[in-house]
Amino acid sequence: MSTGEVVVSTDGGLREIVVDRAPARNALRAVDMHRITDAVTDAVDGGAVRAILLRSVGPHFCAGADIVSVNAPGAERPVTGGLIRAVRAGANRMIQALWDCPLPVVVAVAGRAMGLGAHLALTADVIVAAEGASLVEPFAGLGFAVDSGGTWLLARRAGLGAATQVLLRGKPLDARRGYELGVFDEVVADGDLVAQAARIAGELAAGPTLALSATKGLLRRGLTTDLAAALESELVAVELTVRSSDFKEGIAAFGQRRKPEFTGR
Structure with missing residues (x-):
């Protein structure tokens, strides 16, 4: 079975970045993170792209980093300091590129956005969520600290109090509560998600x-x-x-x- 990929296309002034790894709940490998980063930086450097739409295929936006493939039997064990270098070069670089992107960025969130997937969504200027969407921060429940900008990004969108509950207690942030807090800018029916996000991205791409x-x-x-x-x-x-x-x-x-x-x- 194919593990899928990140598909990048440009139509007029709109660049669409689609994570197409539904069998893996769109969990991101290092190669996927690099692909997203390159798609963003290339859009900025080229001059023809005027807005970016980031979405995924399948019922879930992104399950975070693909820790299954990294920890598969027979996989090479990282050396001391290897995790720091890998996260800097992969997740952190991707998050920074999206946050610093001068172009409007729209993200469509379906189902769960977990860990790195949540942080990926939180870099956006406009987050459109399906009614069944939720942000989940599993770090505390797994016994390790938050990475890839989670504390910084979530506190700025949700406020310190709500971010504390989500990060320390692992409480999922569903679409309704996320909208009330201003984390999600719009909440739409699941079947309308892609069309609405594309409409907003298209409007921004046609703007000044x-x-x-x-x-x-x-x-x-x-x-x-x-x-x-x-x-x-x-x-x-x-x-x-x-x-x-x-x-x-x-x-x-x-x-x-x-x-x-x-x-x-």
Whole structure:
């Protein structure tokens, strides 16, 4: 049986990254993490991609890192320090690439998003969840600490209190509660998940790319800076974006009372 792969495609300005390992509940091997990272960095470097949609095939979004294949009988045992190097090069690099991505990122979460799978989803700008979706952090129950940005990402989405309950007590965060906390931005029927996530990603891909990227950067840097620095950063972003073709189109469309047609320039 095929173990599947990560499939990357681009249609217009939208890049779609699909984890297609349903028999393994879309658990990620090192090669899959590298593939996702490369797909994101290539999208940023190329210039033609204007938004990213990340989803998976099958009933579950992602069961986390594929610890089954790593610990299979006969598999080579890691040397001391090997785990640190592997996580840095694989999971951490993937999470960092998605968090730092200047393009809008939409993630569609079906079923369970566990461990690294939850953290993968939490890097997004828009998280669309199916009604049956849940975030699960199994680390404490397995006797080891959280990795791949789980503490940092979940606390920023859910708040410190809710993140503590999920991480220390292993309490799953279901779609309803996740929506109430702002972890999930939209909750839709299971059968509508892919279409709704694609619609939102398409809208963002058709938007004013430079302005969206600047705003995303301001929001994320604002988490670790003061108001004075944020005000100055906003001024620089405004100066940059008013020079864009999309700004001119936006102003013209506003005056003519029509929908703007942005080109991402």
